Structures are given as C-alpha cells and as structure tokens.
Amino acid sequence: MLFPSAAFAFFLPIVFALYWLIGGKRVQAQNVMLSLAGLVFYGWWDYRFVALLLATTAFNYYMGLQLGSLPEGRNKKALFIGNVVVNLGALCFFKYFNFFSENFALLIRGIGWRVDAFTLELLLPIGISFYTFHSLSYVIDVYHERTPVCKDASAFFAFISFFPLLVAGPIVRAKTFLPQFEQQRTFRDAEARDGLRQMLWGFFKKMVIADSCAPFVNQFFDHYQTQSTANLVAGAVLFTFQIYGDFSGYSDIAIGTSRLFGFSIPPNFHYPFFSRDIAEYWRRWHISLASWFRDYLFTPLSISFRYWDRWGIALAMLINFLLVGLWHGASWTFVVWGGLHAAYFMPLILLKRNMSNYGVPAEGRWLPSFRQGLSMLVTFALITFALIFFRAPDLHAAIGYVQTLFRGHWGGVDVERRIWLFIAFMLLAEWLQRDKVHPLQLDGISARLMRWSIYLVLALVTFYFGAPPQTFIYFQF
C-alpha cells in the first residue's frame, strides 16, 4: 500500500479510529491492533511475504527471550552469533544470493575454469532490509544488555510490524522505540497536529518534487547516449532531488503517521543540502541508517583498529561505507557509490576535520557566508556525482553516463521550468525553517488564518501538481 494512494486514505482513518477507540490504557489490545494493521499494510503488496515477516518476528522474539535467560558465557555468545547469522542469512539469501553467485562464477571463469552461475528466481520481499535491521538492533542491544528483554509478545510484534516504518524505515532502535510499545500511549493534540503538518510536507516532497522529477530522470538515464551535457547534468541534479523528495518525503509521512498514534521518532533527514562537508551530510541524510552503521559497525571496527590511529579509523570508514552501499542493493553500482563517499570522507578523517561543521548553518543570519555557500555547493556536487552510480542500472551505464557527460555537447535543458520552481520553493522553505524539524512548523505565524492558508495552498499544489504516484525508491532496498 502506497502512502499517496486511495487505499491508504481509507486505511489510515480506520486504523486511527480503532486504535484510539481501544484506548491508551489497553496497551496490549492496541499493540495487537497495530500488528494486524501492519500485516494488512504489508500483505497489500504480496500476501506471501507476510509469512516471512511473521517468522522473522517470532524467531527474534524467541531468541530475545533465550538470550535474556542465559548467563554470560560461551552459550550466550554462540546463540547471539547464530541469531545474527540467521537474520543476515535470510537477508543475504533474498537480496544477495544471485549477486554473489554471479560474481563468484565470474571469478572462477577468470582463472580459466568454465562454470555457470547458479541463480534463483527470487522475489525480493519488500522492506526486508528495514525490518531485518530492526530485529538485529533488538538482538544486539539485548545481548549487550543495552535494552531489557521484551517479554510482551504483542509489543514485540507491533514493534517489528509497525506499519508506518515497516517497508522503508526510518530504522528505529529497539532501545528507544520498543519501550514505547510497552507503555501507555496518550493522545497529544499538539503532536498529532504537527504530525499531520509533517505528513503534508512529506506528500508535497514525494508527489510534487520526486514524482515530477522521475520521468525526466528516467529519460536522461535510460537514453544517456543521445542526451546533451546540459541534460545529463540536469538528470543527475534532478535525481538528487528526486531521491531526497522520495525518501525524505516517505520518512516525513511515516514519522507524521507515527505521531498520530502517540509515538515519537527522531528525524531521518535534516536539511542535507545545507551540509558544509560530507561528514555533516551524513549527520543529516538517512540519519537512522548512518547511525545504525556507526553504532553497530563503524564504532566496533574503529575500536578493533585503534592501534593504527587515524588510518584505522579511515579503514573502518571505508568498510563501513562499502557495506552501506551494499545494504542498498546487490550491485556494484552501490558499492562504487559507497566507495565514493568513503573517498570523500577520508581526507576529513585524516585531517581530523570531520567534526568541524555542526549545528544550524548560518544561524541567526539570512544568508550563509560566501565560504559556507561554496562548501554547500561543493558538497552538493560531490553527492550528486556519486548518485549517478546509485541511479544507473549497472556499472557500464554509470561509466557511460559520466563519459558522455564530459565528452558531449552542452546543448539545452529539456526540463519543465515549473519543476525547477518547485525545487527552489522547497529549498527556500527548508532554508527559512532550517532550525525546525520540518518547514511547516509555523510557530512564528500567530494568525491561524495565515497558517491555514499556507497549508491549504500547499495541499492544493500537491493535489494538482502532483505527478502520478510512483513506488518509493527505497522500497526496493
């Protein structure tokens, strides 16, 4: 079920009404309701995957209980490793089996043996990377005793199958999110209203920005050989805004929806285009994934490599980004994308400059300084270049795109002007509200009429200028 769809427009009010009719005091009943809603939401795409989701949830719930009951020692560690292997094994089987099989066969052929890759016709369960990481986060935290064992099955099932986050995150931590399913939820008027505003902004980004960019991006990337340089530059820039509008829009809708049900989730994107370097960019872009990898991979690796000083951190960074890339999909394009980000990051680590840009950019001023503005532009150019590899269907096409970009004739840009206007509007709104969680937090405007007029115009723009809904890009991950 897509968020911008008729089905969701009916589904959400029904679930909302039933959830609050049950009442905040009957937590378990609410959890069961949420779990069922999650299964319906998930099964809407393909009911066959519901079984996998249920099996994963049941397995991790049981493992959590077992880990909690065992004393420190070999048995507990073996159980923990076994659990991680099973979770990652399921993910790898569905997502990476063919990739590794094909590349292994390629490697073997490279040394002169004739082998054919053994591939399976597998249908990738939607959102598997997200709910696997939710489960892993729980198991790791339980093992390290950072979070207590969840004994309430209804809470655990609701945590994994919570429909707003089920298929594309944000990847929340068991430590902070699971306890919310065990406590009484109260309806907070201000939170719910702000949740709706956040959803509205998310729909605008998804339907007006991302879905309007999509046809042009598809055209330029699918036929890059015949495009002018200007179109290829526009294609790369538009894809940057498309993926931002798509994924941050989804995150805003998901977080806003969660707030309607009394849950609190930290932001997943925080105005990434105002980043002054790549380190700051990763503190603002897909924050939940970046922090997951930071806490569960980068930090342990950095500790392991600590004897190599800065070079150890750089190596941990490289491994971290390559795996972040691979997490996105079984393709070398994602590995190269991750590698490029590692390369961008490396100088900051080696020069100890990765913490130099923090906080609100140009705080208290209308405009950034020239240096800040230039840093933002350079950072934007770097991420845009890397995203060419992210978007291209394969490495050959990505290299072809870059080559044509530099060798072709400049030509004109064949993109509707209104798309640029909407992107400019989005950037302006985000810049003016860069110290807020989302741009529709209009606390500074006291007149209700004015605030409602803004919401109304934005809703009408989304309604009339929104392109036909397309599947969220991150569903494939």
Add this chain to the structure above:
Amino acid sequence: MKRFLLHFMAFSLLLLGVLAIITWITDKRLQAWDKGRMRVWHEAASGQVNADVLILGGSNAHVAVNPQILDTALPGWKAYNMGFEGYAFDMQLARYRFYRQHNKAPKLILLCVNYFEFERSLWNIDRGQFLPYIYERNVRAALRGLGVNPIKLAIPIFKYLGEANLVSAALLRQAPLPKDEPRLTVNGYVPALQHWDETEFRRNACRPELFSPRADSAVFRSFLHFLSECKEERIPVYVVFTPHNHRYIALAQGATEYRQLLKEAVADWAPFIDVSELPYWQDTTFFYNGTHLNCRGADLFTSMLADSLKSARVRVK
C-alpha cells in the same frame, strides 16, 4: 482529541470545498469550450451534430477525411469527422456511444482503420479533452481498462488530480488543452497543413515498434461486436483503410497480410475500402508523415471515397 478532530474536519471540509469549486468551474469551462479537440466533445454533448455520415477512427481518420467534400458529393447529407487523435478503437467506441446518447443515429458510418487501430489505448494523450465527461457511463467504462487512476474515476472532485495545466488553463480561460493548435475545425475535421518531414521519417525508421502492426484481441472483438450491432440497427458501415505512404508500407512488417486478414474478418459485416495500393500514395507531398495524410492528401482521398459512396448510397437506400 476532540479539538484535534474538530480542527482536522474543519480543514478537510475547507479543502474539499475548494476542490469542489475548482472542479465545478473547470468542468463548466471545459465543457463550454468550442475550440480545438474539445469542440468535438462539446458538439457531441450538446446534440448539435446529428450527422448523416459519421466518420469514426483515430488520428488517421481525423486528418484524412474532409467532411465538406462528402457534403458536396452527397447532397442533403451532413458529414461529421469524429476521428479521435491519439486513441485506438476502445476509446473511439466509448466516444461514439457518448455521441449516440445525445445525437440521432447516423445513416452511414465510415469506420477508418489503420495498422494500430486495435491495440489498447494509452492513457496519456490529451486526456484533458474528456476529463469533463469522465463520469459518462461509456467513457468511464472504457477508461477503467486503460490504467486511469481509480481515484479519478471514483470521486468527482479528484478527477483533475495531477492536471495542473488543464485546471489553470480553464480557470484563466486560456486555450483549454496544452499543445492544442489553433487550427480551423470544420465538422470535426482538422486539416493538417504540415509537409512531409524527411528527417522525422528517417529518425522514426530506427524505431521498429512504429513499423510493427499489432492488435489486442479484446479490442478487436469489440470492433467486430460493434459491426454486428450496427448491422442489427441497420446502420450501414464502410470499413475504410486510410492511406499510408508506400515507404512506410515497405518498412512495416506484414502490412499487406494485416490488411488482407482485416478484409476477411469484416467481410460478413461491412464492405472494406482499401486504396492503399494506388500509386498516388508513393508521393510524399500527400503526407506529413508515413501514416498521416496532410490536407492535400485528405482532399484527394476524400474525393476517392466520395466517388465510391455515390454509387453505394443508392444501395443504402
């Protein structure tokens, strides 16, 4: 909670109210528009047509048959061109049925066909022209099969969802349809003033999908069903294969076989007029591309058609 629900409902009602007003104004203005391609819908809806000879078909029909020539050749009879640019027989049939709801039955139908007449229509060409009529029974039924957003078909105020160009054109009283050319329209016919574009022809020659005649079995069945319906209603139908340039036919896969099969398929229901092999159509000055006649070609072709009908009309009587 109560306050939240009240605010939410108030805002929703406000939004729905504004949407309803915009939809109402857009509908009224588009329905009243009597220019360009909207004109055919407008005239059909207002019952102004009541043609004796009705020309049906796609864009080929639209540019190939000049009703004025037929009017002269068949005195006392009014011809009207309902060629539906960009849409195949499934949508043509929906528009014909819409026409019949508001107009009397024609005395004769010229059903123009081509190599792509029986594929399924794509929902992406000038759809604004029939959005005001989306809730007409036959139009909606046809649109259901074309992948139209179901919300648009289900909820009236959602019919212009994503149609900013159309809505702004209607509200600002601009030309109703983007890219609609301000050409003279006479009895539905829009003369194509363009000349043969060799560059475009060569570019298209590299696109095999443009030279591969195809048909959807369901659409073709509905075509045969329509012929039988007309026979029951005693409305004579002539199936007319519109001329294509011979350079196009030379590149098209199985073009001759396609026409032959079609002729055999309709033999029980309607006469089949096919002038494709005549040497005139080697001349590119009669076309603006491989599949469409320009106004010069249309006049020649309609004159041929009129000559055929002059004798046929006696039989009809």
